[in-house]
Amino acid sequence: MNKILLLSKSHIRKNKGVSVGMLLLIIIMTLMLNSCLMLAFDVYPKAEKETERLHGGDGFFRVTGDVEKLGDDEIADIFEAETDEYFAYDCQDFLCPVTFGNGELVIDNTFVDSSAFSYEMAYVEPTLEDLDITENYIYLPYQFYTGGGYKTGDDFSIKINGQNYDYKVRGFIYTGYMGCNNTGDFIYVLDDASYEELKASYASSNSAKVIIYDLADGVKHGKFRIDVSNRIINEVPNAEIGGLTAEDNNSNRGFMSLIIAVSFGAVSAIIILVIIMMLANCISNYIKEEMKTMGALKAIGYTSKDLKTSVVLQFTSIALIGSIVGLIISYLMMPLFISFSVNQMGVKINVDFVPAISIAVLLIAEILIVLTSLAVTRKLKKIEPIIALRNGVESHNFKKNRVRLDRSSSNVNLALAMKTMLQNKRQNLITFFVTGMIIFICTIALLMMVNFNLDLNVDLLTTETCNAVIVVEHNDETEVEAYLYGREDIRNIRRVHDVSLFYNSEEQLYATVFDDTSKISNQNVCYQGDMASYDNEICISGKFARDYGFKIGDDITMQYGDMEATYLITGLIQTSNNSGREAIMSEAAMERLISPDSVITSYYFDCDKADTDRILGEIEDEFGTKIKQTVNFDKIIEGSATTFKTLSSLMLTVICVTSAAVIFLILYLLIKSLIYSKRQDFGVYKAIGYTSSNLIYQIAVSFMPPIILSVIVFSFVSYHLANPYMNIVMMSFGIVKASFKIPIPGMILIGGVYILLSLFFAILQARRVKNIEPYKMLIAE
């Protein structure tokens, strides 16, 4: 074994540049792969662990309405039989906007008193407290600290039904439920006096109960939630029932980690392909260049297996070192990657060392290198020492004289560059495909930047878009509606209800109900088929249709309480709301299940963006407490966009840096190898009068045709494949057939920058030809 180790060390010493290049590629690959796996398998489950740590059970219900009818006996009657444990507490619940980050979030806000710290289930845990603040204080969910821009001692103001409530932030809370904007609700702990004051202001109208439960073994969760909802409605007619299963809660909280993990995974996959291509190229070149040495070694008794093992050992040792360094850098950078997840999860996350993940990454890198090396070094077996010593295993075989200088109309340096290019098919293929892969991921980054950051594609985030929404108290709809229709500065008024329906007694489908679906401004939401118009029609989300095998023209039976109605599916919709479990129907269709009197009515309308706040203020002044809620929709979108902006910025940065590093390394390895293999020719060129600048030009330009061709081909391919790819990635969020904008000038910019950057890097690398001294090169033989 010692002799093999000696050989491997000698290979590494002889090929320092290649070794360093491969080492850097492996470092980048393991960095991305380890980060991807850490985010997916360590960070993402943190939300679940947090829920478990704070004893969150299997889920919770939040019941708003006349909850006094839901006493301990009723709750026990409903929950006791099918749960191992449950716990209920009183709270105040308001659907209203809160200032968060750079915008506002309209969200369910649940206020509780200090008993929350000692709940039997789903208790909250204080952090970052300032105990000197002793009155009129509030504890905010931890996400307000990580992503909302708040810190202890800040003022916190919330406008409920037109009235401002101001508190001092005493600290933050870790919470299993209601701790993340993605779940659509926040929980706040008030000092007892403030809580009582808030409760007194709204009498019983906003009182709510939260019931946490831990299911008994064997109970079907979906059916349990439907049964419980029906029984609660029986006890408390007109109750609004919210809440989530722990599973949905956790996946919503961790969605950012998963998205980042998927993106890092895609980049890692691309780098893995690059490594395979480059490794194969490097080993082939090495064997070609060292043919004589190999022959000499065989002549003195080394077997093909010895030589093969030495080459494999050379690259596996590089892979081992690269993987370890990559893992270390990955762990050092994890706090940065995690910070994006923490911003959105609202869970405190420490960077843990996860041996299983690290070992998996090391194994992937090693197996990748061993398999590729073994495959490429097979040709060593064919080397016969005597032939190798004559350097004659592979002789030049130029069947065709391409770019003949006597016929070429171009400048001699350009013609020689083209000759060089045409002689290096493997180099061309590598640059072509690596460029293609980079162009594709850059197109995805561009798509995300344009659609999620610069010009947020609101159509996909919500079922309906508008400038303003007002939520009206029961029985006041007619008066408010007449007022709205009387105003000239308001356009396209839609009466909307949000109802939660069930399918097959198990699956929840959130239906947005319109008085007239033809007035929906976001008609793009229905991406296939026709919008539901009549009382027997419904549009369901494409994701739901796919999950349950529905297609346009099928009938679907929906349930609400004890009622059932069958609808014809006329179209498929897509939205990331409620993870894509959405439906649209007309008010007439809803009436077959629910009376409009028993659901909350909202009015969506359009107006000039600049006038929205003024108009909403005037409506509040006009109707006072008859208006439960006013929402400036544009501000809400701005607030919701923070997550997407963060994600797209991170992706753009990671992809740009990785792409630049990959191009640099690829060109480094290819040009180094080219110069090495053609060093004698370059020496001759210099001897007969070619300057270093001539040769640098020839080398750099020889790389450009495959790069330019690839940029053109893959820009076209990426332009057409980016949306289908995004559809696959976003399917789990409910987007089935997205048509994200991909600006052609942006594509041209990416292509142009890529070509210029490649040329710059190629010139930079080709400068090493300056080191070739013709005299030394010619007498070296």
Place this chain on the structure above:
Amino acid sequence: MKNIIETKQLSKTFSNGGVQQHVLRNIDLQIREGDFTVIMGASGAGKSTLLYALSGMDKPTLGDVIFDGENISKKSSDDMAFFRRKNCGFVFQQTYLVDSMSVMDNVLSAALLVMKDKKQALAKAKEVLKAVDIDESMWDKFPTQISGGEGQRVGMARALVNEPKLLFADEPTGALNSKTGKDVLDALTAFNKRGQSIVMVTHDITSARRGNRILYVKDGEISGELDLGEYVSGDKERHQILRDFLGRMGW
């Protein structure tokens, strides 16, 4: 006759692992225009080092090389490349043709550096290829498809295509058999007779006979010089004179 190269205190020292080796020591030398100058000496005497220093391919450690009135020893490597393409031609022991280029392209790759008119370059390339007796049927062949002697003559055509002021030849027959070596030497002699100045390094007496001036290098210095006069084929006395000279030099 005009001096085409003049050296002043030309020295070259190599440093290897801290050990300095003085390969050329304070050489003052003139190369005359139109001469066929032969540099001889034992192995390791510094012949090739002197040749490459004279041609500007390598820089001297100390001293100057004045080439046709221009001091080239201080030029940058790119300036030297510009200088070489117009003034120097090289023939090496190995052919050093670019394997991926045809015979014609090898010659044109040098011609097109100097001649911007492609037709003129092509005409000149054809002319020199014919002059070195490379048949038109070989012009499209690759170096691996022709013999060593043919390759050496193609190398000579490449060296001469730009009508250099001086042709440098480093053991041009060293890798050839006697027949093909003679063909190469005949070609060099013929070009010299037409006025081409040549400096050739060799340790072969048969090759050295072709020169009209012999310089003997020993321990990095010119230890002797012999004027042989114009080469005439079959001149046996010339051979003996050269032998005697080399004997005196300790050959």
